Amino acid sequence: MADKVTRTPRSRPPRKWPSMAEVAAHAGVSSQTVSRVANNHDNVDETTRAKVLASMQELGYRPNAAARALVTGKFGAIGVVSFDVGAHGNARTLGAIADAAREAGFSVNFMGIRAQTEAAVRQAFQHLMLQSVDGIVLVESRVLDTPSLHLPSTMPVVVADGDTGHEYATVDFAQARGTQSVVNHLLELGHRSVHHVSGPPDSFAARRRAEAWERTLVAAGAPVAPALWGDWTARSGYLAGRTLVQIPDVTAVFAANDQMALGVLRAMNEAGRSVPDDISVAGFDDIPEASFFEPPLTTVHQDFDVVGRHCVTLLLEQIEHRGSSPRRLAVEPTLVVRASTAPPPA
Amino acid sequence: MADKVTRTPRSRPPRKWPSMAEVAAHAGVSSQTVSRVANNHDNVDETTRAKVLASMQELGYRPNAAARALVTGKFGAIGVVSFDVGAHGNARTLGAIADAAREAGFSVNFMGIRAQTEAAVRQAFQHLMLQSVDGIVLVESRVLDTPSLHLPSTMPVVVADGDTGHEYATVDFAQARGTQSVVNHLLELGHRSVHHVSGPPDSFAARRRAEAWERTLVAAGAPVAPALWGDWTARSGYLAGRTLVQIPDVTAVFAANDQMALGVLRAMNEAGRSVPDDISVAGFDDIPEASFFEPPLTTVHQDFDVVGRHCVTLLLEQIEHRGSSPRRLAVEPTLVVRASTAPPPA
DNA sequence: CTACGCCATGTTTACGAAAACATTTCGTGA
DNA sequence: TCACGAAATGTTTTCGTAAACATGGCGTAG
Known part of the structure; x- marks a missing residue:
């Protein structure tokens, strides 16, 4: 786009993070060994492992999620599509999902829905798939026709607090x-x-x-x-x-x-x-x-926390074994009697 | 890990999404042309573009974010580290950030903090950098020593509603x-x-x-x-x-x-x-x-919405031109007088 | 003592997209 | 008419990682 005289030398970030190859060179091993250490494979000699870990530490190595995702096909991320997080229940559910996901080593890609149209939901889903997630949780769906989202059958989906008239896994309150x-x-x-x-x-x-x-x-x-x-x-x-x-x-x-x-x-x-x-x-x-x-x-x-955790559980089930038939979980709510109810006036 | 007799033929997902190469073959052009169309470059003949778009449509092509991120070094994602989203303000801020981010073509990688320790925050940051985000928004920081997070100086950061005694960009209420x-x-x-x-x-x-x-x-x-x-x-x-x-x-x-x-x-x-x-x-x-x-x-x-949008604005500023010195924005709150205040009893 | 097999490690390749670089096709002015 | 440049398109390379495949060393069973 610019004149070629300038020879723009490809605008690389000046300080990129070290790659496996650099760690490997520093530790005097092959990059594959570094990969094995990074992924906690057990077929690495303890001495070697220690050496590699030391090099990682020293160089400040961070695995590149993009490269990893490219080769594995997994992204280590789940998408959450939710209506108004200003609503307490949705926010709590999201928080619980995020906690459970983190514990499982997944990150959460959040996408809020403002407009309550099917188009908005579909767009959110597609954006999430672009962003590459391993599965999607849909919170408080207000879409009447969930199945029409045209999701690829390979994408694991859990619906929380939404429609139950479809083939997706669901978690909600009784x-x-x-x-x-x-x-x-x-x-x-x-x-x-x-x-x-x-x-x-x-x-x-x-x-x-x-x-x-x-x-x-x-x-x-x-x-x-x-x-x-x-x-x-x-x-x-x-x-x-x-x-x-x-x-x-x-x-x-x-x-x-x-x-x-x-x-x-x-x-x-x-x-x-x-x-x-x-x-x-x-x-x-x-x-x-x-x-x-x-x-x-x-x-x-x-108990929104329980719902959120269940969502992650069901989603991971589907991610692990794609074939598994989606389950449905219900969380029992409990009546809490306080001072706003009493017998009617005589 | 399993016996090798079985010859596990690399567990590819049976139905993978089409790649650029496949679209290119289908459209009878080179993959680079497909890339140009996908990225809306203007140096593509309209006829060719239409042909490619048609092929994309027909094959159901979706760009692979991982591959794209690997080569560009950009992830199209911003990370949000927030304390308790059960708190209304934080939830609203998150929602606004997500909206603004989506409008700017970014997705939001959310990470909640339960424990209010510096270690928890640092861990969240590191997890986010693993997950590869282009920048991070920290909401309601309770960490006393934000600068000690050891963030690489190349990572754009915006702090919302938190400490102001550091070099990061901040958005908060006056x-x-x-x-x-x-x-x-x-x-x-x-x-x-x-x-x-x-x-x-x-x-x-x-x-x-x-x-x-x-x-x-x-x-x-x-x-x-x-x-x-x-x-x-x-x-x-x-x-x-x-x-x-x-x-x-x-x-x-x-x-x-x-x-x-x-x-x-x-x-x-x-x-x-x-x-x-x-x-x-x-x-x-x-x-x-x-x-x-x-x-x-x-x-x-x-106005949490304004705060959230400002966060994204400042973050994108830093992402676009890395060198730019981080700005600070303050949002003016306004007094709303209702019925709970009155002159003291005589 | 030797051959076989397992373990630790190294080498090659594929992943999908985009940047860098190369080539072809035109239209235009000398 | 031909050279030149811009526009459209093709070819090669690169990104960082992990799977697949290959190799060397060492212990042990025969």
């Missing part, structure tokens, strides 16, 4: 059971019915919670009022709460997550309703702050 | 100004002094907020009571709050983040103190839930 436990808790307290503030309809977790809520009510012969749809934010919970206070006979509200429950609490307070004396409110997730809400929130505890 | 604005807000309301619930002492952000709090009080000639140290969690704020209610003359509390402020609110309520009538409480961060606390929290708004 949403139904968790939901059932809160709703039943409220019914057992004597409430005739339980109103529901749901998450966004395009979220699988939200939909399953809503479905379980409805099923539980129906099973108990309780009337089912239409759910109010929120978007996981406290604000949407607040707006739903303002609607709820205008509906007569509302004595119990189950919000699909704790943030929305917080919004409901606020709306109740603004409307002069006492929680739990006038109205009981329960959430889902058990974020660390839930015990400090006003009043402390009854909710369903989810 | 902690001092934000703190000053809340503290002055409280003083102007008529409070004689302001108590402080600080973040952990090993966090730079916490330390700077505490210092600014103290300076502001001193500048105003107000008495300075010792700060109570928390750990960013609502629980620690709650514990601090329980201590505060036993101290006479406390009329205003500034917590170093919103979660701790929430804990303080809870402690006040438990102790029968009214906020803001008896005691004013202010936080820092303006998490989305803050408007829905009981009462809605006066706090300092931080």
